[in-house]
Amino acid sequence: MLQLTDLCARYPEQELCFTLSASAGEITALIGPSGAGKSTLLAMVGGFAAIDAGQLLHEDQSLLPLSPAHRPITTLFQDNNLFWHMSVYQNIAIGLSASLRVTAEQEAIIQQVARQVDIADLLDRKPSSLSGGQQQRVGLARCLARRQPVLLLDEPFSALDPALRFELLDLLRSQTNQLQLTVLLVTHHPDEAARVADNIAFIHNGRILEQGTRELLTAPQTRELKAYLGRGRNEG
Numbered sequence: 453m454l455q456l457t458d459l460c461a462r463y464p465e466q467e468l469c470f471t472l473s474a475s476a477g478e479i480t481a482l483i484g485p486s487g488a489g490k491s492t493l494l495a496m497v498g499g500f501a502a503i504d505a506g507q508l509l510h511e512d513q514s515l516l517p518l519s520p521a522h523r524p525i526t527t528l529f530q531d532n533n534l535f536w537h538m539s540v541y542q543n544i545a546i547g548l549s550a551s552l553r554v555t556a557e558q559e560a561i562i563q564q565v566a567r568q569v570d571i572a573d574l575l576d577r578k579p580s581s582l583s584g585g586q587q588q589r590v591g592l593a594r595c596l597a598r599r600q601p602v603l604l605l606d607e608p609f610s611a612l613d614p615a616l617r618f619e620l621l622d623l624l625r626s627q628t629n630q631l632q633l634t635v636l637l638v639t640h641h642p643d644e645a646a647r648v649a650d651n652i653a654f655i656h657n658g659r660i661l662e663q664g665t666r667e668l669l670t671a672p673q674t675r676e677l678k679a680y681l682g683r684g685r686n687e688g
């Protein structure tokens with residue numbers, strides 16, 4: 453279980469504070485308007501944003517004293533951080549070993565993950581020769597190979613067309629179940645949340661204003677979520 457309790461970051465313009473629980477095997481989608489604080493929430497969990505107050509626990513251990521590299525977390529961004537001069541294989545291996553020297557066990561993990569995300573026949577290629585969807589598969593493979601229990605995703609598939617987005621989301625869903633990952637997924641697309649999320653948190657002005665199951669999208673309670681979803685006053 454990943455637990456944020458009044459986890460706050462104070463900036464001159466805005467204070468952001470979040471209380472949220474996420475379980476293994478679950479995808480929690482973070483939705484909300486631009487500037488609401490979705491990416492900052494991920495940065496606070498990942499250790500890339502200073503924390504001013506509150507608690508952050510994973511399996512009852514505080515993550516706050518740990519540097520990003522020592523947290524049980526891996527992050528995938530929209531621009532996947534692939535190295536263009538390296539092969540796909542090396543791009544996955546670098547998630548496990550900065551020197552690219554991998555153990556036999558790590559080698560087996562790389563091969564297994566490559567099969568799972570369907571890039572086993574691309575391992576010798578350079579990312580520049582791959583499609584956007586294939587590149588995001590490589591980024592996801594690198595994250596999965598690290599075998600960290602918490603996966604943070606910041607709009608990872610937004611640049612892809614809808615069919616590809618859904619294909620990769622379905623892959624994320626199956627890997628989340630199989631590896632019992634705890635996933636926080638930032639998305640600008642409520643339809644992505646509707647497709648894969650177990651829980652949805654609607655973030656507004658640095659706070660979680662509503663959270664719940666996918667029903668949140670069909671029966672929004674607050675004026676702000678209704679406005680975000682484009683529901684007119686007469687549509688409920």
Ligand SMILES: Nc1ncnc2c1ncn2[C@@H]1O[C@H](COP(=O)(O)OP(=O)(O)OP(=O)(O)O)[C@@H](O)[C@H]1O
Nearest residue numbers: 463464465466484485486487488489490491492493
């Ligand atoms: N390093 C920082 N310095 C100052 N303010 C910051 C910093 N990081 C975040 N903020 C504040 O947090 C707010 C939320 O930003 P954030 O990028 O998390 O929003 P977002 O919901 O991810 O937006 P978008 O959907 O556009 O990516 C910003 O508007 C800003 O006020």
